Amino acid sequence: MAEILDGPWQSAGGRPRALPLACAVEATVIYLRRNLPEEVIGDMYGVSQATISRTVTALTGPIAAATARHVPTADEAKEYVKDAIVLVDGTLTPVWSWFGHSELRSGKHHTTGFNVQVVTDRLGEVLYVAIPIEGCAHDMRALDESGVKALLQEAGTVVADKGYIGAGYLTPRRKPQNAELNTADLAFNEEISRLRAPVERAIANLKVWRVLHTDYRRPLDTFFETFRAVIGVYFLQQTSA
Numbered sequence: 001m002a003e004i005l006d007g008p009w010q011s012a013g014g015r016p017r018a019l020p021l022a023c024a025v026e027a028t029v030i031y032l033r034r035n036l037p038e039e040v041i042g043d044m045y046g047v048s049q050a051t052i053s054r055t056v057t058a059l060t061g062p063i064a065a066a067t068a069r070h071v072p073t074a075d076e077a078k079e080y081v082k083d084a085i086v087l088v089d090g091t092l093t094p095v096w097s098w099f100g101h102s103e104l105r106s107g108k109h110h111t112t113g114f115n116v117q118v119v120t121d122r123l124g125e126v127l128y129v130a131i132p133i134e135g136c137a138h139d140m141r142a143l144d145e146s147g148v149k150a151l152l153q154e155a156g157t158v159v160a161d162k163g164y165i166g167a168g169y170l171t172p173r174r175k176p177q178n179a180e181l182n183t184a185d186l187a188f189n190e191e192i193s194r195l196r197a198p199v200e201r202a203i204a205n206l207k208v209w210r211v212l213h214t215d216y217r218r219p220l221d222t223f224f225e226t227f228r229a230v231i232g233v234y235f236l237q238q239t240s241a
Contacts, residue, residue: 004062005238013069018047019055027052028054028059035210035217060222060229067232070239074147077119077128083156084117085122087199090115090163091141091207093132095216095223106135113216114223115142116208119151122159126206126238129231134222138165159195206234 004027010022019027027041031052038052045052072080092106094113104112114132121127130146140163143149152158158169159196172189175181176181181189207213209230216223 004066018051019045024055024059025063028063029233031056032060032063032161032226032233033198033209035214037046056218057222061225064225064228064232067236068228070227070235071232072128072235074128074151078154079153080121080127081119081151081155083154085157085159086127086152087120087122087124087159087196088117088143088152088164088169089196089199089203090142091203092116092135093207093212093227094214095220099134103134103136108138111135114227116212116227117140117146117148118203119148120199120202122195122198124202126202126235129168129206129234131241132227140167141198143167159192159199160193161196196214209234214220 009024010016017024023045024151027045030036030041030044031038037049038056039049040177042049042052092108092111093116094111095104096112101112104114106113106115113135115135115137116132117130118126119128119130128148128151130142130148133142137145139161143164145154152169158164158167160167160169160171162172165174170192172192173181173185192239211226212230216226218226
């Protein structure tokens with residue numbers, strides 16, 4: 001981490017930082033993992049809320065940079081999905097209802113945030129996490145704009161939910177207008193639900209990083225940096241497991 005920073009964490013002159021680098025990194029990761037109020041994290045370390053705010057601001061970018069090599073690129077993911085059975089699903093990472101950013105409003109989820117497309121293998125191992133797309137985008141639009149649609153062209157079979165009907169994937173059958181699904185269609189949909197369960201579990205596991213699960217409270221222009229840091233640490237954990 002020290003090599004990633006622009007300069008020494010503790011400068012030779014001037015006022016020393018309240019937290020040594022190891023504690024500062026730990027505090028930042030706690031923030032990302034738990035999305036606790038900065039004041040609470042400050043109490044844990046015996047420092048002020050302002051100190052934690054400055055620490056998170058200073059170290060989120062370096063954490064993202066230090067872990068970036070563990071995050072699969074689109075080209076790497078294409079090799080993973082080639083001719084394979086894969087699963088795709090979207091999830092909303094919520095943010096505060098920022099005034100003037102109506103594009104973040106998701107009608108499906110009735111809140112504001114970003115649409116993130118996640119691709120896994122059939123067992124639920126995460127192969128690719130796409131860049132976030134504004135929350136007003138439905139899954140088909142996010143699939144295209146995030147580049148995941150092009151990625152999945154390499155796959156053998158893609159299993160997805162009803163939000164992806166029309167993409168050429170294996171999806172549930174819709175209820176006919178003014179009619180009910182027949183027994184065969186109901187059984188088919190149950191099988192699709194069973195096949196899709198691993199990607200849903202994978203997303204739930206990804207969102208144990210609460211900064212992706214509960215309202216993002218820092219300035220909106222820091223979200224993408226924070227997202228990269230979380231995804232980087234997530235994949236670092238997977239490679240270290």
